[in-house]
Amino acid sequence: MPRRDSSRYDAARFYLYVGLLDFFSSELITPLLGVLLIALAGFTSFLTAALGAGGGLLLLVAMASFMPMAAVIPVHGLVQLGSNANRMLLTYRYIDKSMLLYFIAGGLIGALAASFVVSDLPLDWMKLAVGVFVLFLLWGQKPKIRESSPLGKALAGLITTFLSMFVGASGPLVGSYLHSKGYDKMRFTDTFSASMTMQHSLKALVYGVAGFAFWQWLPLVIAMVAAGVVGTWLGLKLLHKIPAEKFQRVVQIVLSILSINLMWQAVDVLFF
Numbered sequence: 194m195p196r197r198d199s200s201r202y203d204a205a206r207f208y209l210y211v212g213l214l215d216f217f218s219s220e221l222i223t224p225l226l227g228v229l230l231i232a233l234a235g236f237t238s239f240l241t242a243a244l245g246a247g248g249g250l251l252l253l254v255a256m257a258s259f260m261p262m263a264a265v266i267p268v269h270g271l272v273q274l275g276s277n278a279n280r281m282l283l284t285y286r287y288i289d290k291s292m293l294l295y296f297i298a299g300g301l302i303g304a305l306a307a308s309f310v311v312s313d314l315p316l317d318w319m320k321l322a323v324g325v326f327v328l329f330l331l332w333g334q335k336p337k338i339r340e341s342s343p344l345g346k347a348l349a350g351l352i353t354t355f356l357s358m359f360v361g362a363s364g365p366l367v368g369s370y371l372h373s374k375g376y377d378k379m380r381f382t383d384t385f386s387a388s389m390t391m392q393h394s395l396k397a398l399v400y401g402v403a404g405f406a407f408w409q410w411l412p413l414v415i416a417m418v419a420a421g422v423v424g425t426w427l428g429l430k431l432l433h434k435i436p437a438e439k440f441q442r443v444v445q446i447v448l449s450i451l452s453i454n455l456m457w458q459a460v461d462v463l464f465f
Contacts, residue, residue: 226259227413234272234417238424239431241276249273250327253361254451257323258458262316265323266361267400268410273364274393275418276425281386287379288387292371295343297391299350304395306351307358312403317459319359324456326360331445331452354392358399364389 222230233255241248252272257265281288349370357363367388371381401407407414 222260222413227416230256230260230413231416231420235420235424238276238421239428241425241428249364250330250362251448251451253323254327254448254455257320257455258451262320264405264410266319266358267396267405267407268414269361270357270393270396270400271407271410271414272417272421274390274397275414276421277386277389277393279418279422279425281383281390285383285387287383289374289376289380289384292346292374292384293387293391295346296350296388299347299352300354300391300395302347303351303354304358304399307355308399308402311358311399314359317462321456321459321463323360323362324452324459326356327362327448327452328456330362330365331448350388350391354395357392358396363392367392 233252237248237252239248240251253265253269256269260268349367353363353366353370356366364385368385371385371388374381376384397407
């Protein structure tokens with residue numbers, strides 16, 4: 194009897210394991226890849242919390258390397274929406290509401306403009322654009338936008354939201370713009386999180402209207418967001434124990450290699 198009970202327990206555990214793999218995967222990716230993406234979401238959130246940046250870019254490039262390109266930008270946006278909304282709600286009192294209002298106004302125009310072309314962009318060109326854009330963010334000189342007038346804030350929202358629809362990772366540009374405002378740490382963090390929450394919400398809306406089937410990816414997204422919460426908590430715990438400069442350099446090199454590989458995949462299809 195004990196052996197029979199043990200066998201039943203092992204069988205139930207096996208089917209539960211298989212069921213969870215199926216639940217957190219999609220028809221377009223394998224269960225193993227689904228689990229790896231969930232783990233990667235936790236790890237990249239850990240990086241962002243511990244080092245201040247880099248996690249979102251790493252997640253984007255990794256997803257673009259292994260997932261169907263048509264799903265990368267919207268799914269990545271939905272995961273980042275969950276992460277940024279969580280951080281925003283924790284410290285909402287520090288948001289620069291005036292800045293956010295004009296930023297949202299510009300973002301709405303940028304999203305509207307992007308909605309007319311987002312479904313027509315060839316996927317391999319999008320993959321190439323993501324690789325080039327990430328390399329630029331890693332090694333290029335980011336523009337220093339210091340314009341603080343209402344028009345300048347609206348233009349920052351318009352341009353970065355428009356770009357976000359096609360390359361996914363506009364965070365470094367938004368961060369560069371907000372950094373010029375001279376915010377303290379809490380005001381910067383929450384205004385940035387609120388701005389990115391707005392951008393990713395508009396991205397979800399645009400791709401939803403364009404016909405992207407978010408429901409197919411929803412279990413995976415929920416699991417990745419949950420893993421991100423755990424990763425953020427661990428990263429904050431280890432914030433002062435990691436040699437940030439050396440670790441950031443390693444992340445930068447890994448990102449560069451992944452981006453070059455992504456570009457090569459696109460070039461191989463487009464030109465050979």
